[in-house]
Every structure is written in structure tokens, then in C-alpha cells.
Amino acid sequence: MKKAINKIAIITILFFGITSCENNGYDDYEQKISTNGALNGEWYIDVIKESTGNVEVEHALHYTYDSNDGKMFIDDRKDGWYLKGKLNVDNKNLTFNVTDEDNLNDLGSKFTITEGKILKNAGKSKTGVATDSIYFKAEFDYEPGVIYIHSGHRRTGFEEDNY
Secondary structure, eight states, X not given: OHHHHXXXXXXXXXXXXXXXXXXTTGGGGOOOOOTXXXXXXXXXXXXXXXXXXXXXXXXXXXXXXXXXXXXXEEEOTTSSSOOEEEEEEETTTTEEEEEEEEOTTSTTXXXXXXXXXXXXXXXXXTTOOEEEEEEEEXXXXXXXXXXXXXXXXXXXXXXXXXX
């Protein structure tokens, strides 16, 4: 009787071991790579008023991420200059821009971004680690002609590099 139970247990383990490795239609759940992968990230950005050179905001955490329509969102979650909207992107050249975009962090206002670019390994984190750099100029419709330079580096994820 003990031998029969052991055989049944071994056969059951083998059966579940083999059948659990089958695909059973999970091919549909392949990981998809974002079209804007190199542009997406978390960024520590300083906001500088171009006309005076004054730093208006230091190390504001901004997020760039896919909008799933060939564009990219930028969002400072009201930590910087209240900036959120969709940007046109050029993945090949790692550039971005937009004209008169609705500002989702400051309803009723619009912004324009020019000269937006990501520079691979051109930035330095707080501790000196090489990381990507981000740069763009922004103009807001409530201050026509006033340009704010946004520049910074990609967040490394290391605790000692956080601001």
C-alpha cells in the first residue's frame, strides 16, 4: 500500500511539474518596450529664469513617461513650475518640444517647450555618478516672452543621490 501511495505521489508531482511549464496562451502577455524608453524617466531639474539667471526652483523632481499615442507626458507633480502636458518627441535624436499645450497642473494656462533634449551620460548625480542629462526652455502664456530654462539629470534611484 505504501509503494502504491508513493507511486501516485511521484506521478502527481511529475504531472503538475510538466503541465505547469506549458504556455497555455500566455504569449499575449509579452513585455512590451516603450517607444519613448530612452526619454522616459525621473529627473531632478533646476528652473532658471533666463533673463536674470536666477534659480527659481532647485532639484524639482519631474517625470517623463509615454502617453501611448507616440507622444510623451512631462509632469512635475506641482513640485517645480507647475508643468504637465504632452510633448512631441523624436526618439532617434532624443529631442522633444510642444507649442501652446494645455497645462494640466495649472488649468487654464498653456505652455511652449523648445530645445528639449536628452543627452546620454552628460549629467552627474548628487554623488557624481554619470547619468543622462535633460534640458529644455519653457514659456508660459501668463508670462509671454519670459523663458525658464529647465536643466538637470536623471534620478539614479540610489538613496544617497536623492535630494
